Amino acid sequence: MADPNQPGGSGRDKVEQPSRRKFLVQAGYAVGGVIVGGALGSLIRPSKKTETAPQTGEGTTAEIKNYNRAPMFFNQEQLGIVSAATERIFPADDAGPGALALGVPFFIDHQLAGEWGFNSREYMSPPFYAGEKVQGYQGRLKRREMFEIGLRELENYSQTKFTKGFAALAPEQQDEVLKAFESDEVKLTTISASGFFKMLRSSTLEGAYSDPLYGGNADMNGWKMRSYPGNQMSYADVIDKDFSVIAPSSLQDHLSAH
Amino acid sequence: MAKTLPKTDVVIVGVGWAGGIIAAELTKSGLNVVGLERGKERKTEDYFMVHDELRYGLRYELMQDLSKDTVTFRSTEKIRALPMRSYGSFLLGEGLGGAGVHWNGQTYRFLPYDFQIRTKTIERYGKSKIPDGMTIQDWGLTYDEMEPYYDKFEKLTGISGEPNPLGGKRSADYPTPPMKKSPALSMFSDAASKLKLHPYMMPSANLSEAYTNPDGISRAACQYCAFCERFGCEYGAKADPVVTVLPVALKTGKFEIRTHSHVRRILHQGGKATGVMYTDVTTGEELVQPADIVVVTSYVFNNVKLMLMSGLGKPYDPASGTGVIGRNYAYQVLKGNAAGFFDDKQFNTYAGAGSLGVTLDDYNGDNFDHTDLKFIHGGSISLSQTGMRPIANNPVPGGTASWGAAFKANSVKYANRFLSVGGQGSCMPFRHHFLDLDPTYKDAYGDPLVRLTFDFEEQDRQLALYLSGKCAEIMKEMGASHIDQLKELGPYEITTYQSTHNTGGVVMGASPDTSAVNTYLQMWDAENVFVVGASAFPHNSGYNPTDTVGALAFRAAEGIFKYRQKGGSLV
Ligand SMILES: Cc1cc2nc3c(=O)[nH]c(=O)nc-3n(C[C@H](O)[C@H](O)[C@H](O)COP(=O)(O)OP(=O)(O)OC[C@H]3O[C@@H](n4cnc5c(N)ncnc54)[C@H](O)[C@@H]3O)c2cc1C
Ligand code: SF4
Numbered sequence: 001m002a003d004p005n006q007p008g009g010s011g012r013d014k015v016e017q018p019s020r021r022k023f024l025v026q027a028g029y030a031v032g033g034v035i036v037g038g039a040l041g042s043l044i045r046p047s048k049k050t051e052t053a054p055q056t057g058e059g060t061t062a063e064i065k066n067y068n069r070a071p072m073f074f075n076q077e078q079l080g081i082v083s084a085a086t087e088r089i090f091p092a093d094d095a096g097p098g099a100l101a102l103g104v105p106f107f108i109d110h111q112l113a114g115e116w117g118f119n120s121r122e123y124m125s126p127p128f129y130a131g132e133k134v135q136g137y138q139g140r141l142k143r144r145e146m147f148e149i150g151l152r153e154l155e156n157y158s159q160t161k162f163t164k165g166f167a168a169l170a171p172e173q174q175d176e177v178l179k180a181f182e183s184d185e186v187k188l189t190t191i192s193a194s195g196f197f198k199m200l201r202s203s204t205l206e207g208a209y210s211d212p213l214y215g216g217n218a219d220m221n222g223w224k225m226r227s228y229p230g231n232q233m234s235y236a237d238v239i240d241k242d243f244s245v246i247a248p249s250s251l252q253d254h255l256s257a258h
Numbered sequence: 259m260a261k262t263l264p265k266t267d268v269v270i271v272g273v274g275w276a277g278g279i280i281a282a283e284l285t286k287s288g289l290n291v292v293g294l295e296r297g298k299e300r301k302t303e304d305y306f307m308v309h310d311e312l313r314y315g316l317r318y319e320l321m322q323d324l325s326k327d328t329v330t331f332r333s334t335e336k337i338r339a340l341p342m343r344s345y346g347s348f349l350l351g352e353g354l355g356g357a358g359v360h361w362n363g364q365t366y367r368f369l370p371y372d373f374q375i376r377t378k379t380i381e382r383y384g385k386s387k388i389p390d391g392m393t394i395q396d397w398g399l400t401y402d403e404m405e406p407y408y409d410k411f412e413k414l415t416g417i418s419g420e421p422n423p424l425g426g427k428r429s430a431d432y433p434t435p436p437m438k439k440s441p442a443l444s445m446f447s448d449a450a451s452k453l454k455l456h457p458y459m460m461p462s463a464n465l466s467e468a469y470t471n472p473d474g475i476s477r478a479a480c481q482y483c484a485f486c487e488r489f490g491c492e493y494g495a496k497a498d499p500v501v502t503v504l505p506v507a508l509k510t511g512k513f514e515i516r517t518h519s520h521v522r523r524i525l526h527q528g529g530k531a532t533g534v535m536y537t538d539v540t541t542g543e544e545l546v547q548p549a550d551i552v553v554v555t556s557y558v559f560n561n562v563k564l565m566l567m568s569g570l571g572k573p574y575d576p577a578s579g580t581g582v583i584g585r586n587y588a589y590q591v592l593k594g595n596a597a598g599f600f601d602d603k604q605f606n607t608y609a610g611a612g613s614l615g616v617t618l619d620d621y622n623g624d625n626f627d628h629t630d631l632k633f634i635h636g637g638s639i640s641l642s643q644t645g646m647r648p649i650a651n652n653p654v655p656g657g658t659a660s661w662g663a664a665f666k667a668n669s670v671k672y673a674n675r676f677l678s679v680g681g682q683g684s685c686m687p688f689r690h691h692f693l694d695l696d697p698t699y700k701d702a703y704g705d706p707l708v709r710l711t712f713d714f715e716e717q718d719r720q721l722a723l724y725l726s727g728k729c730a731e732i733m734k735e736m737g738a739s740h741i742d743q744l745k746e747l748g749p750y751e752i753t754t755y756q757s758t759h760n761t762g763g764v765v766m767g768a769s770p771d772t773s774a775v776n777t778y779l780q781m782w783d784a785e786n787v788f789v790v791g792a793s794a795f796p797h798n799s800g801y802n803p804t805d806t807v808g809a810l811a812f813r814a815a816e817g818i819f820k821y822r823q824k825g826g827s828l829v
Pocket of ligand 2: 463464465479480481482483484485486487489490491492493494495496610611612
């Protein structure tokens, strides 16, 4: 285990170097190249019509190509909308990276491609009736279908209201659209707008903080931001001590520990 | 036609804590036992990659596959019950060890008051204290009679703890000393002591030190790894059936475990069971396992389902209040909490253990005067440090938006500056809270799902508010900069996790009119059938249930052995 009191421990990033992250905020959601990586960086590059902060170019020295990273489920337009929306839900700020830089869009994409997207371990047998709120979700649609519909509706609503696609809207406009979904101000016939928003929000947090093996929490930066040590073999030595920062480790580190 | 297998002495349905204890006790006494478990086998090595919040904590890797079987739920008889399609309120165990694999290990004894709740409530407050429709009843045995069985379960599991100053008498100390105390726990203890309350270290099935139990089973000490509840223990430190009772039973050579075996009927003739019918879920084949004695330990919902599907015991009828199977369902009132945000202090709450905590019982049971209160019983109050994993724990002070810049900034700021004091409220049974079979929805084998009819009552609302007020007083004394507390207990909803402390449905007691089993968990209507688990609780106390489940399993095992020798009713 790393020395928890070592000031240079990576968990201290937020305390030691707030300015390193400043540019992320200034760049809004479109943080581009360095952290996000080529594929996504170009996807969410704002269209010429929007005035957003300048892009950090792709292929800068810091970029390491990650061949594990490409969508399994979303098309590029969907990935772009998810990128923009999750970055508003969990934006980059002084404390650290937002959804985009953490790889949340890829996380959600990968989850929808598998078991979770198909609701495979859930009771999906008919008959389907509308229930009381206390009875929980009673729809026949699976998560991947709800996402497809939800993203299309985000797009439709943005077009109707602002005559632009969601990803091209200014951040404040994007917030307005998301709020309209969150509050069910948008009335949809197929799915519940607020139900979709809730799922988008919770999967954003999952992507920010799950083990990096799932495609989010890039380089454990989600964990570092909040001084969370990830996966440790033991806390027996620190449990009765005051708070200390412990450099995080992931399940990949654990793999070699046994 | 189902294939009939060779007969055995005892067949056990469901191999979790209850089934595992009974298997070990009976095989040690020389009986031949077959254990049928619908899930898969499990071992400690399965958990080397277990520190994965997404997979185990949020995708429920270790729990029952709801696509095959779930329950339906409605708040009242007036509305249509609908299936619990995804997990929320409670999480059902499946596989060897059952929910005993992914429990926290908080191991409390119920109070003497619990076992004689009706008598003692009337004695102190008069009959009018019990509101219309509340069907509390004495358990048919006293705390003193339960005590030796509690002691057995605590020695089996090696519980780490110190005596509860307001609890029942103990015949022995806990087998191992309390867990280590974190700074947050000390703050809670100090604040509670200042308020003249009686804090004690939470009794823990995560071991404070290495321990060898009376069966000769040795386990290592807990590492405070913070992945306990919903996870298996990679050290074998947490007491679970797979690392305690099952190896003991297997070593006798008299125990056969058959996994992937979903039991669907208890077969019976002339008031006696002849065996069980089950489906091998890997082949779809139906098989009959004949046995002299049938033990049903498949958790509350399946215990009730098996009784009703097999036509054993009289089904409960809420209209007349007669019948017993499905009666007195109860739960836990868990939302009476106070959340504290500390601007000037950080805690190592990323670390923790399933049962690392401090508890007090000043507001539990009848330890305080209820004369001017609109509820009976109460709840334990604890500060526990089970490990604040980052997806599930993003507390922000009340009034903060739930997403966007302010949410992110606050959730990151308070990630290590948050503590919660929680009330674990008891739950009383009511005439219109019950379990039966759903008329519409079916499981993967074509059998009906169990239907749950339940809601919170005025009793629960009053209790939750009372407890949250007490929690907030302690939190204030602890010096939190900002406190959020429960303002109103809404209706019971099945969507957010509360606890897997479902109780009742096949309750125990002194009379066949108000109970399905006697105090040895033997069915009144079929003397060679024993139904064991929290399904036997006539109400639920202000504690987690498993110490009492374990104790009852020991008592049932004793009863089964006696029955095997002498036959007949044990009471
Ligand atoms: C997340 C979580 C945390 C918990 N924490 C605590 C705690 O801290 N303290 C505490 O006291 N309690 C706790 N509990 C509750 C505790 O786990 C249960 O009280 C205990 O496991 C009950 O044991 P049991 O043997 O009655 O049932 P289970 O452990 O549920 O075992 C029942 C077994 O029966 C099997 N089964 C069911 N139906 C069939 C069938 N038809 N055929 C064959 N097999 C079948 C199941 O697969 C299962 O393996 C917790 C529970 C959960 C889920
Ligand atoms: S907290 Fe302790 S008992 Fe629980 S899983 Fe971790 S090491 Fe095991």
